[in-house]
Amino acid sequence: MKNILICCFVCLYSSLVVAHETNEAFFVITQKENTIEIKAGFPWTMRNALIAYNPSLENTASKKDFEHTFIEYIKANLILKNKSGELLQFQNYKELENNDHSNQNSYLIVFSGSDLFEVTNTIMFNVYDNQVNYNKLAISSKTYKTSKAINHFNVNQKMPSGNWYFLLLIIPFIFLGNRFYQKNNDHGMNS
Numbered sequence: 001m002k003n004i005l006i007c008c009f010v011c012l013y014s015s016l017v018v019a020h021e022t023n024e025a026f027f028v029i030t031q032k033e034n035t036i037e038i039k040a041g042f043p044w045t046m047r048n049a050l051i052a053y054n055p056s057l058e059n060t061a062s063k064k065d066f067e068h069t070f071i072e073y074i075k076a077n078l079i080l081k082n083k084s085g086e087l088l089q090f091q092n093y094k095e096l097e098n099n100d101h102s103n104q105n106s107y108l109i110v111f112s113g114s115d116l117f118e119v120t121n122t123i124m125f126n127v128y129d130n131q132v133n134y135n136k137l138a139i140s141s142k143t144y145k146t147s148k149a150i151n152h153f154n155v156n157q158k159m160p161s162g163n164w165y166f167l168l169l170i171i172p173f174i175f176l177g178n179r180f181y182q183k184n185n186d187h188g189m190n191s
Contacts, residue, residue: 023128030138079120088113120152
């Protein structure tokens with residue numbers, strides 16, 4: 001009986017633990033007044049991507065070297081443009097708490113500028129051929145995937161309005177109301 005309870009506990013616990021794929025990264029993009037803030041969640045294999053980008057990191061233990069390479073890597077692989085096609089400049093980053101996910105690294109990455117239109121996200125493509133980056137826009141909650149096949153997307157700035165559906169529903173009522181009004185006026189004049 002004890003072994004069955006232990007087995008049940010292990011099965012229950014393992015189903016509650018969320019494992020992140022090593023070839024997936026998650027980004028939440030928020031447009032502020034003069035900045036674009038990106039909350040990024042990288043798997044532990046991001047370190048491998050940095051070493052592949054800068055092989056000299058393999059022989060160093062310096063945190064500064066990793067930080068400098070991280071900045072250069074972000075600048076080269078996370079490219080934001082506005083509607084005019086101008087690059088939005090990397091401003092800074094800070095490490096965020098991992099919320100008990102020891103296999104994930106979380107960062108807040110900030111770009112200066114506004115009017116975000118195009119995002120190219122090739123982070124970790126240098127390590128995995130099947131890398132997928134999930135880019136969620138905070139304003140619309142729409143998620144765009146980037147992969148080696150499609151490494152960029154355009155942000156639809158204008159939210160499509162569903163009001164035209166109502167217009168289609170109202171037009172028949174306006175037409176019928178107008179016909180009824182004309183019929184009553186014609187009938188009233190003949191009396």
